[in-house]
Amino acid sequence: MELNIPKLPVGDGIEAFINFTTDHFSFITRAISDITETGLDALIEGMLFFNPIVLILIFTALIYKFSTRRIAISSFAGLLFIWNLGLWEATISTLALVIIATMVSVAVGVPLGITAALYKSFHRVLMPILDFMQTMPAFVYLIPAIPFFGLGPVSAIFTTVIFSMPPAIRLTSLGIQQVPTELIEAADAFGSTKKQKLFKLQLPIAMPTIMAGINQTIMLALSMVVIAAMIGAGGLGGEVWRSIQRLWMGRGFEAGIAVVIIAMILDRVTQKLSEKK
Amino acid sequence: MKRFINLLLAAMIAVMMTGTAFAKDKEVELVYVEWARAVAITHVAGEILEEMMGYDVKLNSVANAAMWASVASGDSDALLCAWLPNTHADLYAKYKNEVEDLGPNYVNAKLGLVVPSYVNIDSIADMKDNIDKFDGKIIGIDPGAGMSKSTEKAIQNNTSGLGDFEYVSGSDAIMVATLANAIKRDEWIAVPGWQPHWMFGEWDLKILQDPDKIYGTSETINTIVRENLKEDQPEAYEFFKNFDWKQIDLSPVLVKNKDGMDPEDSAEEFVKNNMDKIKELLQAAK
Numbered sequence: 001m002e003l004n005i006p007k008l009p010v011g012d013g014i015e016a017f018i019n020f021t022t023d024h025f026s027f028i029t030r031a032i033s034d035i036t037e038t039g040l041d042a043l044i045e046g047m048l049f050f051n052p053i054v055l056i057l058i059f060t061a062l063i064y065k066f067s068t069r070r071i072a073i074s075s076f077a078g079l080l081f082i083w084n085l086g087l088w089e090a091t092i093s094t095l096a097l098v099i100i101a102t103m104v105s106v107a108v109g110v111p112l113g114i115t116a117a118l119y120k121s122f123h124r125v126l127m128p129i130l131d132f133m134q135t136m137p138a139f140v141y142l143i144p145a146i147p148f149f150g151l152g153p154v155s156a157i158f159t160t161v162i163f164s165m166p167p168a169i170r171l172t173s174l175g176i177q178q179v180p181t182e183l184i185e186a187a188d189a190f191g192s193t194k195k196q197k198l199f200k201l202q203l204p205i206a207m208p209t210i211m212a213g214i215n216q217t218i219m220l221a222l223s224m225v226v227i228a229a230m231i232g233a234g235g236l237g238g239e240v241w242r243s244i245q246r247l248w249m250g251r252g253f254e255a256g257i258a259v260v261i262i263a264m265i266l267d268r269v270t271q272k273l274s275e276k277k
Numbered sequence: 278m279k280r281f282i283n284l285l286l287a288a289m290i291a292v293m294m295t296g297t298a299f300a301k302d303k304e305v306e307l308v309y310v311e312w313a314r315a316v317a318i319t320h321v322a323g324e325i326l327e328e329m330m331g332y333d334v335k336l337n338s339v340a341n342a343a344m345w346a347s348v349a350s351g352d353s354d355a356l357l358c359a360w361l362p363n364t365h366a367d368l369y370a371k372y373k374n375e376v377e378d379l380g381p382n383y384v385n386a387k388l389g390l391v392v393p394s395y396v397n398i399d400s401i402a403d404m405k406d407n408i409d410k411f412d413g414k415i416i417g418i419d420p421g422a423g424m425s426k427s428t429e430k431a432i433q434n435n436t437s438g439l440g441d442f443e444y445v446s447g448s449d450a451i452m453v454a455t456l457a458n459a460i461k462r463d464e465w466i467a468v469p470g471w472q473p474h475w476m477f478g479e480w481d482l483k484i485l486q487d488p489d490k491i492y493g494t495s496e497t498i499n500t501i502v503r504e505n506l507k508e509d510q511p512e513a514y515e516f517f518k519n520f521d522w523k524q525i526d527l528s529p530v531l532v533k534n535k536d537g538m539d540p541e542d543s544a545e546e547f548v549k550n551n552m553d554k555i556k557e558l559l560q561a562a563k
Contacts (some may be wrong), residue, residue, distance in 0.1 A: 022350075143342050151308065151337055151347040230340035232308070234346075242338055245311035246449050248537065 022147040029148040031058030036154045036196060038101070043096045052088045056080060063265070067272035071265075087258045094225055094235035095262065097153055101160040101221045106214055109165045113172025113213070114198070123173065130166040137162050142231050153235075156228035164220035171213025173254065205218040209276030218270060222263045238264075288544045304333045305513050308344040308353040312449065315358030315496065318382065318522065318528040320544035325555060328548065330516065339558055341421065342368060349375040351503045354510065355517055357382060359499040360471075363492065364388070364423035376505055381497035381524035383473070388492040389484040390415065391470030393460050400486040405438035406497060410465040413443055416455045417469055420446040424469040424492065431491045439491075456480075471496075475535035478528070521558055525551070 047055060056079045064072035082091050116123040137160060145155040179202050187197050203210075229237035236255050243252035305326055309319040319336060326332040337353065345365070347353040349372040359365050359378070390401055398407060417425050425446050427514075431439045452468050453476060459466035460480055467485070469492075476482060500517050506516075507514045529550075533543040548555060 021403065053324040117513060140342075143346050146343060146346040146352065147350040150350070150352040151306075151339065231343045232339045238338070242311060245338075245448070245450050246316075246534075 005017040018104075018144050018147075027149055031158050033149040033154040036157060037152070040096055040100055040153055040157075043100070044093050047092045047096065048089060052083045056083065061098070063269055067269050071268045071272065075265045075269075078265060082258045082261060085254050085258065086131075087239065087255060087273030090239050091152075091235045091258055091262060092257070093263070094222075094237065094259070097157060097160070097225070097228075097233060097235060098218065098266070099220045101157045101164060101224075102214070102218050103262035104157070104161050104218045105165040105168050105221070108161075109213075109217070110172050110210065113210075114176060114203075116169065116173040117176035118198075123266070126169070130169060133162050134166040137222070138227050140232075142227070146231060151232045153228075155231050159231075160221050160224040160228060163224050164217045167216035167220065168210075168213045169218070172206065172210045175209030175213075176202045178209065179205045208274045211270065214273065215267060215270040218266050219263060222259065225259060291367055303331060303510075304335070305355070305510065306335045306337065306353045308337045308339055308356050309358055310341050310344055310477075311338055312358060313531055313534065314383070314527065316540050317527045317544070318357050320540045321525075321527065321530060321547055322517075322520075324541075324544045324548045325559075326513065326516065327546075329555070329559065330512065332513065333561050341365075345372050345376075346417065348372075348501055348503050351375075351505070353503065354506055354513065355417075355500060355502040357462075357498075357500050357503045357517075357522075358473060360386065360423070360496050361499050363496055367421075367422055375508070376501050377504060379500040379502055379518050379560045382500050384495075384523060385482055386496040386498055387472040388427075388496060389470065389487050390428075390467045390492075391476075391482050391484055392465070392467050394465075394481040395463065396465050399483075399486070400437075400488060401439070401491065402437045402488055403500035404467065404468075404485070405441065407465065408441055411442070411467055412465075413441065415439075415442050415444050415467050415469070416452055417444050417446040417499075418449050418452050422469075424471070426479070427492050428469055431489075432454075437487075437489045439466075473528075473531065475531050478532055479535065491543050516559075519561075523559070524558060525554070 023048070032075040056076065058080060060072050061074045082088060112126065116126050116178070141159040141162060145158050149155040149158050183201060183205070184197070187201050192200070225233070225235065225237035226240050227237070229235070229241035232238070236259050239255035240252055240259070243249070243255060305323075307319050307323055309315045316338075316343065316420075323334040323336050327334045337347075339347070344353075344356050345368040349355050357538065358537075359369065361378075384494060390404075392398075398404065404411065415428060417428060419425065425444070428439075428444050432442055432444055434440075452470075455468060456468050456476065470476065470482070472484070500522075502514065502517055506517075527547075530540075530543045532549045534540050
């Protein structure tokens with residue numbers, strides 16, 4: 001059966017919107033892009049300034065401080081292995097990209113999550129948007145990002161943030177909502193203000209859940225690494241992307257293994273952090 | 278910890294200032310897709326711009342649509358691998374007002390269905406009689422490529438009797454890998470292919486005749502630059518416009534890249550070995 005309703009011009013509308021915003025606002029996004037890029041370059045250059053072995057030792061020390069000895073030792077071995085594969089620079093630029101994307105996601109996501117937990121109506125509006133962000137295939141954001149942020153890492157960060165922010169928001173909101181009502185009532189009974197309640201009771205109790213959200217954000221950001229390579233993000237994703245296309249199977253796996261090592265280190269460390277809190 | 282952060286911030290600011298102090302006056306960004314000839318020519322061009330013309334060159338390997346979008350938005354300066362009029366027809370139609378076509382850098386590129394030469398038919402029209410041997414499939418490249426669309430259209434319209442075939446789309450790499458595997462097992466296979474491509478040097482292949490012009494007539498590979506390149510970087514613009522790529526035989530680079538040499542190294546070697554000829558061409562271009 002054929003319905004005689006004309007197709008809704010959703011795609012055309014979106015395209016018109018993108019074209020309009022590109023024409024009128026791209027100077028803003030371009031400026032953001034320039035600033036982000038200098039920051040990113042500085043971060044990468046800063047990290048590459050150190051001899052790899054020195055940096056690996058610094059990382060290992062930091063990991064030891066924030067987690068356990070076992071994790072520190074295996075991270076040390078993993079990082080040495082990556083260096084040995086000749087993927088150190090690629091790893092650093094991937095790491096910088098993931099760090100910046102995660103920082104943006106957390107800086108935007110956690111406050112949004114708190115707001116959503118405190119205001120029901122905001123929660124109701126936000127959730128479908130999050131569903132959209134999380135399930136829309138990430139490829140779809142890639143090409144429209146180019147007119148706004150240019151080719152390269154900044155577009156990659158932008159798409160990565162969209163893709164990886166939802167868990168930070170969701171779990172922050174969930175964590176605060178799960179604070180037992182008895183405790184809230186007790187706090188109310190002692191006459192605490194909203195602000196006191198939030199910072200001294202709700203946030204500390206919700207902390208493990210929030211950290212779990214941040215952990216997931218990091219993992220999603222890493223999973224975007226290869227997809228973002230399609231628009232020239234470089235780093236380990238770029239290595240994978242080039243290798244696949246040149247049929248350099250071994251090289252592709254090497255770069256892939258490096259991504260896995262980085263993911264495992266970041267995952268274990270953030271998990272330990274949330275346990276400690 | 279706080280001191281460390283302060284230090285880091287100071288370093289960042291310092292880098293930012295030096296970054297803006299060296300204004301980008303002699304900088305060229307090229308984009309390309311990972312197709313054999315595109316990789317070769319882009320790296321050779323980059324090498325010439327960098328070593329002989331003193332440019333700061335950045336090469337970016339990206340997806341097909343991203344390549345066009347980035348030149349159209351003025352973010353990259355040029356791409357040297359626009360297959361026209363068929364393969365990139367859609368992308369060219371979309372962006373033609375925002376880019377400048379500097380004409381072909383390779384002519385007589387051929388598109389068609391490629392089979393190993395032991396497959397004893399010569400025309401696409403004969404494929405239908407051997408559909409079982411082909412397992413009813415044509416193993417394809419990316420779904421968005423012009424050749425994929427042409428093949429799918431031919432199947433839909435039963436052009437040359439292809440109606441019962443199935444087009445399995447994947448990617449360039451998957452197509453080549455499947456072809457290699459089939460040749461190893463002496464199996465029949467048909468894939469969309471194009472010349473120039475290293476696979477013709479690697480295996481004994483032939484392009485099937487195309488009596489119904491499914492893949493059009495021959496193609497050219499063009500150089501596309503961004504709008505305003507002429508004003509911003511006249512020297513680079515002249516280089517792209519006048520440098521006659523058609524007179525340069527890139528096959529040594531193609532073969533070396535195929536054998537696993539890093540395209541940067543093979544381009545460097547190529548430019549070194551052909552210095553005289555390149556200088557001559559650059560001179561003629563002026």
